[in-house]
Amino acid sequence: MITDRKVINLLAMVLYEVINHRVSIDVAFKRACKGKCASDLNEREKLYELSRKFVSDYFKLLCVTGKKDLSLKKLARIWLKGINKRLTNPACELSYSEWFYNRIKELLGDEAYVLLKTMNERHWWLRINTLLAPEEKVLKMLDNEGVEYEIDKDYPFMVKIIKSSKPIRLLRPVKEFNAIPQDKASAVVIDALKPQSGDVILDMAAAPGMKTSLIMMLTENKARIIAVDISIKRLKIMKDLLKRLGVDLSRVYLVHGDSTQFNVRHADKILLDSPCSNSGAIDKDPGIKIHLSDGKINYYSNIQRSLLMNALKLKVEQIVYSTCSIMPEEGEYVIDYVMKNSRDLTIKLVKEIKWASHGYPVVKFYGNLMRLFPHIHGTEGFFIAKIYVSQ
Known part of the structure; x- marks a missing residue:
């Protein structure tokens, strides 16, 4: 079992990679996790989700602490303890820069809040690759893996994933290229x-x-x-x-x-x-x-x-x-x-x-x-x- 200290170090390293090397969350996690994370798949996925949420809450943390010069490890410790402070500024609450939130609000008014809140939530789509397999076959494969999904009403080859017990990349149809993670x-x-x-x-x-x-x-x-x-x-x-x-x-x-x-x-x-x-x-x-x-x-x-x-x-x-x-x-x-x-x-x-x-x-x-x-x-x-x- 990975210790709290190791979790703090991992989160800090992920955020460091994102901030200083300008890489994606996936690349940052792979670099930070290499040789340090548990080999257990479920444990690794929990750490990945923690890392995603930590990076997503970066601006919220800056609002809570009021400081930009805190070490990344200190930010990780504060975040793991939980952010209990009530934030009245919507940019802080949703964890976006003030500049970006105000820019979107100029364009959409009050709808900006709903949009940016939705963007904090991960959504998964799969595109059934009919070059390799018919739609019915791929849907049956998803059923067999216990995946909950919705077939899109506009494009029957697009499937919205509601719930999956394993990472999308490890689903059999994805591993066999019969389905591809691709947004609608x-x-x-x-x-x-x-x-x-x-x-x-x-x-x-x-x-x-x-x-x-x-x-x-x-x-x-x-x-x-x-x-x-x-x-x-x-x-x-x-x-x-x-x-x-x-x-x-x-x-x-x-x-x-x-x-x-x-x-x-x-x-x-x-x-x-x-x-x-x-x-x-x-x-x-x-x-x-x-x-x-x-x-x-x-x-x-x-x-x-x-x-x-x-x-x-x-x-x-x-x-x-x-x-x-x-x-x-x-x-x-x-x-x-x-x-x-x-x-x-x-x-x-x-x-x-x-x-x-x-x-x-x-x-x-x-x-x-x-x-x-x-x-x-x-x-x-x-x-x-x-x-x-x-x-």
Whole structure:
């Protein structure tokens, strides 16, 4: 049994990795746990959940202690004893930076509280990989493992996990790649793209390949995809993943390149699921809270503008632009920028997914944009724009 002192040391090390090395909670836990955690799976999972909650409560701890110079071990001790102080400041109560809470409240009013509270809770989705197994078979496998789930009403291949006695990654269908942990928001993005058999699709930020594999699944391996990524390392990992998922690699062209400058002779559709702040994925990685800032959001916004401007130059009629972000700088304002700087093109925005929320009312055309929210749709926070382009 791991001792309290070891738990304190572990929590402090996880938070240190998140703060100083800017890694995800998963990477931080693996590094902190290496050679120190119990080999017992249940014990390890308890420590992981403790670590997640500790990192998520970082801003709450700063509010309670009123100090930023306390050691991480001291913070861990205080947290393990329990936070009994009543917090009247909603940013402190929900454990977000004051800046971030106020920014979301400017956009959503009182609804911001519900959204940010929901983002503190972990939600799990599985995508049934019909390239390898029919839906019925995978559902039976989940039944046999005692998993409680709901089949999604919009996409029958998406399953919301209600309860599982073991970590999702250790479920048999996941280990055999018959099911893939993937948020419903990703399915919505691809639904907006409407891929068809025979389509040539340019995926401008393809790695790790989850949306590429979903396109191939929905077209029964009959689309052709030009998958571009700036990281050759990620492309190599992507190739291995696609193979394991049953994707026909002869129909996927992996290209190492910079999509802000990339050119292509022909494509029917473009998918630009852009690099972003991941502010919509806090439920998956609470460490994201700690590093969100104006500077980080503006950094990604500039990349997104460059990527989308180049996509518009490629003379492709349909583009889907998406980000896992709840910030307008990575959504509405990016679309506004490219429209103002592409006067030679006729750009039409279509709200392809009717049940999605519309964009923030910070631009005139917000009603033609799409947003997904955790507290409304049970997904990660996402921005989606379906763009039709003509010369």
